[in-house]
Amino acid sequence: MDSGESTAVVVVGAGPAGLVLGNLLLAAGVECVVVERRSRAHVEQRARAGFLAAHTVRVLTRHGLADGLAADGQQHHTCSFRTAAGAFDLDYAALGRGEVHTVYPQQHLVRDLVATFLARGGDLRFDTAAESITGLDTDRPTVTVRTPGGGSTRLHGRFVAGCDGRHGTARAAVPAGAVRRYRRDHGVSWLALLAEAPQSMAAVAYAVHEDGFAGHMARTPDVTRYYLQCPRGDDPQAWPDDRVWAELHHRMRADRHGPLRQGPIVERRVVDMGSDVLDPIRYGPLFLVGDAASLISPSAAKGANLAVMEAEILAAGLVAGLRGDTGPLDRYSADCLPRIWRAQEFSHWMIGLLHGPAGDGDEAVFLRALQQARLESLRTSRRHQDHFAENYVGI
Known part of the structure; x- marks a missing residue:
């Protein structure tokens, strides 16, 4: 292994x-190296989220990173x-802060x-896996990476993101006991x-x-994201196309609201609903x-x-820190965590709104009745709708 390279910030993950973060550091004149264990083709094709909040669009626009979503985002x-009692729409642009989502597939944003x-002129290294991060008790931490050819090298920086x-x-590099971890398994899985x-x-x-829950989310004119609640541990391959579409039509009450436009299912995976905060x-x-x-x-x-949101806050802190002002970096957690917890609270509330417990026991029946009461309140109460809209679009 060679002695390595030095930079101001090593960013692990693309x-x-x-x-x-890398783009903001580069724009501020801060030297950085971004390493990514996957190939460029993989990260640019990996389908993930597609709903960008108003604040996210403002951040990307402010830093000259929004040309693609401005041209092609919807x-x-x-x-x-849709419920057993009927269906209702919420025009959240007319509620709360009057903000909207921009739908732009995450793989397009990454591209x-x-x-x-x-x-x-940024230094971005694909097929380069971070194997370890050491020296976190010093002012020169080191990221040891596996290079595409199978060798190893060290990247030394003032900071690591x-x-x-x-x-x-x-x-994994954070020592056990150095941070508190909050976690919850919501007991719900989605296909x-x-x-x-x-x-x-x-x-x-x-x-x-x-x-069980079913969801429909637009992505592009020719691609649509769907979700189906499924038992924990289900094999995605046990859901062939015919079964998927039959269940989507059933749960989305297509006989009442109109048929779904069908096509080949090109991706299927099971997601277990969990929350985790450090x-x-x-x-x-x-x-x-992000998810780290x-x-x-x-x-x-x-x-x-x-x-x-976190990348913008950290970028400003790193720029200040490298110029001798460590105050913004010292506040990084305090600035981000209240917003993280507010998003967690709303996400937790949405899980309860969308998923009623199964079974005929007293508790399950009671909780399903509460779920219907929440839906009715959301349908009829302007204050409830304003609160929903503010949190649904906001961070």
């Missing part, structure tokens, strides 16, 4: 968090709830961020589906059904961003939006 301002970073997810090397089919309705649709989201010169800092269930589409 998802939205790492790429936004604004969405309505969501629909844009990669292109901008490289066009600005861990943007490599919940199971990444950055989080996440990507269909090569146009959207079947203008709105995002949440179907609350006694047989406090603080820093250990010495290592700062955690906090995992949030996809029930309210907050993950990528939190990552962009």
